[in-house]
Amino acid sequence: METVITLEELRSVRSRLPQPVGLVPTMGYLHEGHLSLVRRARTENASVVVSIFVNPTQFAPHEDFESYPRDLQRDLNLLHAEGVDLVWTPTPEVMYPEPYQTWVTVERVSRRLEGEFRPNHFRGVATVVAKLFNAVQPQRAYFGQKDAQQALVIRRMTLDLNFPIEVIVCPTIREADGLAMSSRNTYLNPQERQAATIIYRALTAAQKAFEAGERDAERLKGIARQVIESEPLASLQYLSCAHPETLEELQGPVHHALLSTAVLIGKTRLIDNVLIGG
């Protein structure tokens, strides 16, 4: 496994990799969710490239860019064990050298949900992924369903800008008690960690109601909302029942939807989602 930092090193090593190349973009502090993407990439490509970059432009000034967990040596050990060919760990100066001034924005699908609570977040995500795509030039790129809106934004950007890349979205990986794996789970103290299980319990309560015949969007959301509100450490930011491609909020009877939520557990902001119907 080779590890590179600069764009020139990356291009040099990349040009010698057998095709097709699969790319797994990450912010590091890897968990089983990331590793599931790496394993899928490993089965589908001759070469696997992983990027590790905590992207400053997708964090707002008040957010957790500085405190975001990092452990590069542990990450490299995990990736080596998965048979990854190349790891790119650019610095902010490599990604955004002065006088950097170009941004990729995806409009409609970025606007609601995470886009509403994190105004410049998806501009940062789309921009850094466009840069990763151009630098690595993979045939396939792998993202997790846990960040459902991010996956839709990236898929839209990939189509809209004619990137010749297949975007593959892999299932959310969960802890035994249902909590979606996230590098941010490390922020939770033991009491909060227990409380955080309310998120997936709320989503599955609505999912079960759907399977039992409930179709009304408002009532499905009400069921999930009630579960979350039963947990004193949880504070709901949004609970959405939306079209799974456009993310337009649904009303009345639903047949296929993305049920998604953002919840503060103490000071830690967590997101999760389930697909219903379809």
Place this chain on the structure above:
Amino acid sequence: METVITLEELRSVRSRLPQPVGLVPTMGYLHEGHLSLVRRARTENASVVVSIFVNPTQFAPHEDFESYPRDLQRDLNLLHAEGVDLVWTPTPEVMYPEPYQTWVTVERVSRRLEGEFRPNHFRGVATVVAKLFNAVQPQRAYFGQKDAQQALVIRRMTLDLNFPIEVIVCPTIREADGLAMSSRNTYLNPQERQAATIIYRALTAAQKAFEAGERDAERLKGIARQVIESEPLASLQYLSCAHPETLEELQGPVHHALLSTAVLIGKTRLIDNVLIGG
């Protein structure tokens, strides 16, 4: 020479072209300026691709998108004679299929001059060029110095987004009387065509003053402004003496500058520029 319309056709033909590939993006209605780019691309690449697309997203609603001159058969004859390998003539629906929603913006270098008079112009330019780059995947791309700010915007975008493409800017090609070649010159009636020569005469007057020792930015601009104001059919939009890379307006003594202008001749908006010093 092959001519294709859809993205799928383009990719199919492109994949069989010998490398390296040179791309010349155009809006058609080709003149000697375009052909000079094609000839340069022909000497430097194994294959030459030309795109012809009057890009609606770089025109404001009140501008000349509808009336922009078009003559595809003439263009194809000219390109065939130059030994071009592949011509891509996408439709607006091929370039911007519903639900299109992704934009590339280049901030600082887009803001002034053309960006001030044509607010969304460079967003449209950067977006369509990013799409052309991803679709054609050239090793080199060719632009004219006549659109100096456009060339800087594209060069900045190419670096910022890590496109592995060399951007080559070729000299402005002029009519015998100095008027910079432009598809929009066709809008001029004979009287306006004569009046339009004032633009290059103004720029060269300032250039000559520089060569004779005048270094003050304001006085250099004053010399050019005075020449343009001597022509009753000409109405000055801007006259700038700016840093040739950042386009920041210069003050006091200048050593190297882009002297650029936009002038209405009757209702026809024309731009031109010269480099001084350096």
